[in-house]
Amino acid sequence: MKRITMGLSLLTMVMAAHAQDKSKPAGDSAKVSKNMAYEKVITKDAITRQGMFTVHLVDNKYYFEIPDSLLKRDILVVTRFVGTPELSGVYAGEKANERTIYFEKGQGNKLLMRVDVFSVRVKDENQALAKAVQSSAIKPITAAFDIKTVNSANGNMVIDVTDFLKKDNSALSIDAAVKNDMKLGSIADDRSFITSVNAYPINIEVRTTRTYTTSGAAIPAAALSGAVTLEMNVSMVLLPKEPMRKRLFDERVGFMASKYILFDEDAQVSQEKYLIQRYRLEPKPEDLEKYKRGELVEPVKQIVYYIDPATPKKWRPYLIAGVNDWQKAFEQAGFKNAIVAKEWPEGDTTMSLEDARFSVIRYLASPIPNAYGPRISDPRSGEIIESHVGWYHNVMKLIHDWYMIQVGPNDARARKMVFDDELMGDLIRFVSSHEIGHTIGLRHNMGASSQTPVEKLRDKAWVEANGHTVSIMDYARFNYVAQPEDNIGKAGLYPRIGAYDKWAIQWGYKQIFNTSDEYQDSKILNKWVVDSLAANPRLWFGGEGKGEDPRSQTEDLGDDVMVANEYGIKNLKRVVPELVKWTAEDGDMDDNLERIYKGVVKQYTKYLYHVMKYIGGQYVTRKSAEQPGDVYEKLPKARVKEAISFIGRNLMEPPLWLYDKSITTRLNIFEMDEIMTMQNNMMTTILNAGMMYNLVQRYTNGKEQYTVTEYLNDVKKAVWKPLAGDPVKDTYYRGVQRMYVEKLVMAINTSRLKEGKLLNNLERSDASLYARTHLQAIKNELMISNVPGALNQAHKTNLIREIDKSLKGDDK
Structure with a gap:
């Protein structure tokens, strides 16, 4: 006891x-309470703003008053540029940094700020495995604050955040890559200060001016002063207490996604998973049964985009229309009026353009011809919190030039340097829709345009009803296949939100019921993909256009690019003779002509390289286990042959039409140099040893064989033009023949072998043997050929000599 x-x-x-x-x-807070009463820290002279945190300004110092209820709550911190120096390469509205942080009590009267990281997750938090994952995922402490006092009325802790907000730190600083590009050094404390701190119900907005030392002489302000001053805005946004239901990424549907590593006791290996980024769209509780029955309902929270009040007023209706065009897509997911654009309420002082609660289409006064649509999303769930579309002023220059060059023969409105407001407005609307597509989570779908039959692009009724591509997320630009005699109106020339876009929104946003988690959801989503693609193959997602699949390319059209681009070249042949007239303006010193003509040449080379991708590429169609057929499929031999023939007709036969005398004599252009450079670049690609090696690997086995010998004979037939005595054309033909022999010689000679180095598989392959055999055949033909003229005869003799040297391995 x-x-x-x-x-x-x-x-x-x-x-x-x-x-x-x-x-x-x-801890030490008893001492704080005794020695530093709340009233002595937050005096009667304090300027106080209530919000997510209570913010106090006392004697030029800023204090956050943080309640216990917000400890360990995730807060998304987004730093943006508000004001930047001229020609600095960064612009107002662009993101400078992003972190997720949370506060927690520390030892020694400290309040700690940690950076939350979400790269590793467990499938079930109740699994024993979760403890192992947690012990290997300690969150870094990015700041430690002394608790200055405690509010006895509510227990809120008060910290001084003045230096934290004003100086550089990992949570608020500019991204390291941007700092490097701008050559920013250390922050100058005496020239950096806090402009304002405002509190809102779920966010804190901090405006600062920061001055950095710099060696960035390319920035005019830096060259003059040795410093760069930036105006910055930091949004600290409280993330939802309950994260949105996650949705797992599927590479057959083009959504932006965030990667993580998943650990699961029931799996024998860790798995790479991705969460798609999307807004939280949910039916109102009272409409839930209607939604389940398939009736359209309004969401609990509408997606709203505001138009920057700096935007010229005449363009605002078109930007708004570009946003509202997505309403039809969201209807396919079961929601009506899900997305809308509005004018910014300029008289409302409670709203700020930098407030992370508001998504804004920002107007950027920049010479950059571009636009972009980033998102800020909850890293825990993929929920998009807000988006800021950046619309650079000179994007109008970009779309003007595309439209004039691609469809000038079809639309008389395009034949001048300043478009009417209605036409430019229509083009701005299309850009707005494309960028909004990114902000609601969609990636580019560069394969979309390949799902439209070429001849349908010339069918007035069909193309005006359906559009020339199934996705506005493609870089399909304008319908350059349409010919003047087709009489196609603007509905068949402009891009629009298409069938793929609507289906992708349905897949990403439609609610799923009666499942326990995102992993069960993914099984249903997989079935949606399999069934949808089986019913409508035009819904294929072709990716970003960076791979080897020739169906997935930027700025191409139609299911047969050889035919489509022949139509495109026919239109360019109509454009070139008219350029002097179309680009004329009083006082212009041919700057307009030079700009548009360069665009024409660029368009022409795009047509060539669209086709070039059919030589050496392969089809890639991602599939799940339920879907039949190959993922990787070699191209039909006939398609490769068509591509070679196209290159022969449209490049190796010199495109003299591109160099109209009315242009070359005004711009001092030397067509021979330009044409031969293009020919040489193309020949380097189609006659290199790597191309031959790819053919050996892909076409040696299987029903359809395409030998390197047959390939080389096809190339020679297309590009080796016989000398005929025409002094102009023979000059080009001789150049092509010399290039042809030069490239084959390069395929034969292996410098590594001469240097005593190990060869790789390409160098050990039969590619050099094919090239050697082909060269010998060319020599044999040259020996018995008759060519007109002394110059042609000298050329022939020189080619034979060069081939002999190569075949004998004599470099002298």
Whole structure:
């Protein structure tokens, strides 16, 4: 009994001690309360703003008053540029940094700020495995604050954040890559200050001016002063207490996604998973049964985009229309009026353009011809919190030039340097829709345009009803296949939101019921993909256009690019003779002509390289186990042959039409140099040893064989033009023949072998043997050929000599 009594006494003493401590702040806070009363820190002169945190300004110092309820709550911190130097390469509205942070109590009267990281997850938090993952995922402490005082009325902790907000730190600083590009050095404390701190219900907005030392002489302000001053805005946004239901990425549907590593006790290996980024769209509770029955309902929270009040007023209706065009897509996911654009309420002082609660289409006064549509999303769930579309002023220059060059023969409105407001407005609307597509989560789908039959692009009724591509997320630009005699109106020339876009929104946003988590959801989503693609193959997602599949390219059209681009070249042949007239403006010193003509040449080379991708590429169609057929499929031999023939007709036969004398004499263009450079670049690609090696690997086995010998004969037939005595054309033909022999010689000679180095598989392959055999055949033909003229005869003799040197391995 004595031992039990002593134990009870000890327990009583401990409980009493704890009871006493409960009335005082933990750790050193008792000392703080005694020595630093709340009223002495937050004086009667404080300027106070209520919001997510209560913010106080006292004697030029800023304090956050943080309640216990917000400890360990994730806060998304987004730093943006508000004002930037001229020609600095960064613009107002662009993101400079992003972190997720949270606060927690620390030892020694400290409040710690940690950076939350979400790169590793467990499938079930109740699994024992979760402990192992947690012990290997300690969150870094990015700042530690002294608790200056505690508000006795509510227990809120008060910290001084002045230096934290004003100086550089990992949570608020500019991204390291941007700093490097701008050559920013250390921050100058004496020239950096806090402009304002505003509090809102779920966010804090901090405006600062920061001055950095710099060696960035390319920035005019830096060259003059040795410093760069930036105006910055930091949004600290409280993330939802309950994260949105996650949705797993499927590479057959083009959504932006965030990667993580998944650990699961029931799996024998860790898995790479991705969460798609999307807005939280949910039916109102009272409409849930209607939604389940398939009736259109309005979401709990509408997606709203505001138009920057700096935007010229005449373009605002078109930007708004570009946003509202997505309403039809969201209807396919079961929601009506899900997305809308509005004018910014300029008289409302409670709203700020930098407030992360508001998505804004920002107008950027920049010479950059571009636009972009980033998103800020909850890293825990993929929920898009807000988006800022950046619309650079000179994007109008870009779309003007595309439209004039691609469809000038079809639309008389395109034949001048300043478009009417209605036409330019229509083009801005299309750009707005494309960029909004990114902000709601969609990636580019560069394969979309390949799903439209070429001849349908010339069918007035069909193309005006369906559009020339199934996705506005493609870089399909304008319908350059249409010919003037087709009489196609603007509905068949402009891009629009198409069938793929609507289906992708349905897949990403339609609610799923009666499942326990995102992993069960993914099984349903997989079935949606399999069934949808089986019913409508035009819904294929072709990716970003960076791979080897020739169906997935930027700025191409139709299911047969050889035919489509022949139509495109026919239109360019109509454009070139008209350029001097179309680009004329009073006082212009041919700057307009030079700009548009360069665009024509660029368009022409795009047509060539669209076709070039059919030589050496392969089809890639991502599939799940339920889908039949190959993922990787070699191109039909006939398609490769068509591509070679196209290159022969449209490049190796010199495109003299591109160099109209009315243009070359005004711009001092030397067509021979330009044409031969293009020919040489193309020949380097189609006659290199790597191309031959690819053919050996892909076409040696299987029903359809395409030998390197047959390939080389096809190339020679297309590009080796016989000398005929025409002084102009023979000059080009001789150049092509010399290039042809030169490239084959390069395929034969292996410098690594001469240097005594190990060869790789390409160099050990039969590619050099094919090239050597082909060269010998060319020599044999040259020996018995008759060519007109002394110059042609000298050329022939020189080619034979070069081939002999190569075949003998004599470099002298």
